[in-house]
Amino acid sequence: HCSHELLIPYLTLTGAAVLHTHETKQVLSYTVFPHLHGRVAIVTGGSKGIGYETARQLTSLGMHVIIAGNREEESQNAVRRIREENVKGKVEGCHLDLTSLRSIREFVQTFKDRGLPLHVLVNNAGVMLVPERKTEDGFETHFGLNYLGHFMLTQLLLDTLKHSGKQDSCARIVTVSSATHFVGEINLEDLQSRSCYSSHGAYAQSKLALVLFSYYLQQTLTAEGSHVTANVVDPGVVNTDLYQNVSWPTHLCKQLMSRLLFKSPEQGASTSVYAAASPELEGVGGCYLYNGQRTKSADASYDEELQRRLWRLSCSYVGIQEEGQCSLSSRQLTSQVL
Numbered sequence: 121h122c123s124h125e126l127l128i129p130y131l132t133l134t135g136a137a138v139l140h141t142h143e144t145k146q147v148l149s150y151t152v153f154p155h156l157h158g159r160v161a162i163v164t165g166g167s168k169g170i171g172y173e174t175a176r177q178l179t180s181l182g183m184h185v186i187i188a189g190n191r192e193e194e195s196q197n198a199v200r201r202i203r204e205e206n207v208k209g210k211v212e213g214c215h216l217d218l219t220s221l222r223s224i225r226e227f228v229q230t231f232k233d234r235g236l237p238l239h240v241l242v243n244n245a246g247v248m249l250v251p252e253r254k255t256e257d258g259f260e261t262h263f264g265l266n267y268l269g270h271f272m273l274t275q276l277l278l279d280t281l282k283h284s285g286k287q288d289s290c291a292r293i294v295t296v297s298s299a300t301h302f303v304g305e306i307n308l309e310d311l312q313s314r315s316c317y318s319s320h321g322a323y324a325q326s327k328l329a330l331v332l333f334s335y336y337l338q339q340t341l342t343a344e345g346s347h348v349t350a351n352v353v354d355p356g357v358v359n360t361d362l363y364q365n366v367s368w369p370t371h372l373c374k375q376l377m378s379r380l381l382f383k384s385p386e387q388g389a390s391t392s393v394y395a396a397a398s399p400e401l402e403g404v405g406g407c408y409l410y411n412g413q414r415t416k417s418a419d420a421s422y423d424e425e426l427q428r429r430l431w432r433l434s435c436s437y438v439g440i441q442e443e444g445q446c447s448l449s450s451r452q453l454t455s456q457v458l
């Protein structure tokens with residue numbers, strides 16, 4: 121597993137890029153979007169890359185977009201750039217550090233105190249191939265930030281989403297995964313990758329976990345008749361800073377190929393925007409979307425037993441009862457994980 125540290129990202133990157141060659145330069149325009157004035161969206165990691173473009177495009181559709189970003193200055197720059205375009209909607213920044221359950225709670229509290237509805241939640245933020253380290257609460261970074269942070273955020277915002285969704289106009293949860301989830305494995309006995317750390321394995325696991333989570337969430341939403349849908353998006357291979365931690369051969373490869381083969385962030389955001397705003401997806405959830413189309417995800421992602429077990433473990437990690445009630449303090453849960 122660990123010995124593939126260099127080889128796997130290299131092969132994944134080049135293989136995916138070659139596969140995407142014919143699509144990268146295509147401007148993806150799937151549908152004519154309705155004007156979404158007055159509808160509220162939260163985009164995590166909206167200060168740069170795919171998230172920035174998602175926030176920009178949703179604002180241009182008239183939405184009120186909240187960029188949930190970890191770095192204050194970056195978020196404010198993003199807000200200023202979007203406002204300068206003189207777009208139709210409203211955009212603002214709000215601090216959210218997904219490596220901290222305390223920060224997630226504070227973000228949600230600040231948002232809820234304003235009494236705003238929430239029509240779209242885009243779980244976009246992510247890191248890839250970071251060296252082994254732990255989040256504030258003791259979780260492995262990819263697992264804690266990419267997956268568990270979004271799991272917690274979604275759980276805490278679910279009541280607002282449910283209130284905001286209507287029968288003919290569902291609230292939407294859009295979760296950004298990756299084709300890397302196809303090589304992901306969920307090790308329920310060692311979700312924190314303690315036995316043998318591989319940054320690629322940890323990233324892939326976090327992205328598979330997001331797909332499992334999204335499918336299970338959709339099942340529960342359907343079962344209770346909520347007017348909320350949950351879909352997963354695969355943006356493709358996109359030229360962003362996500363690749364900053366790749367090994368030097370992969371980095372070199374990316375430098376050489378990115379302009380030619382990778383999607384631009386604008387193209388990369390198009391499926392997220394499609395999932396967030398397309399009339400075609402009204403009331404439709406539980407899909408894996410790639411290039412604006414529903415497609416199949418990894419076989420493991422449809423394993424309902426695995427979905428359920430991961431969901432339960434995640435609830436216990438973040439101190440949320442399955443009904444969505446918070447039961448434990450961050451201090452309690454840190455000691456639980458460690």
Ligand SMILES: NC(=O)c1ccc[n+]([C@@H]2O[C@H](COP(=O)([O-])OP(=O)(O)OC[C@H]3O[C@@H](n4cnc5c(N)ncnc54)[C@H](OP(=O)(O)O)[C@@H]3O)[C@@H](O)[C@H]2O)c1
Pocket residue numbers: 164165166167168169170171188189190191194216217218219244245246247248265296297298299354355356357358359360361362363
């Ligand atoms: N690029 C690709 O080829 C590709 C392919 C498949 C999937 N994806 C997925 O697409 C999503 C967006 O990635 P990207 O390519 O746009 O990369 P990016 O340009 O590096 O953007 C990542 C975003 O995540 C945010 N973020 C990082 N740590 C955070 C934290 N602790 N709390 C809150 N936000 C945090 C970053 O904000 P700060 O910089 O302010 O921390 C940044 O806005 C990720 O989930 C990624 O896995 C990307």
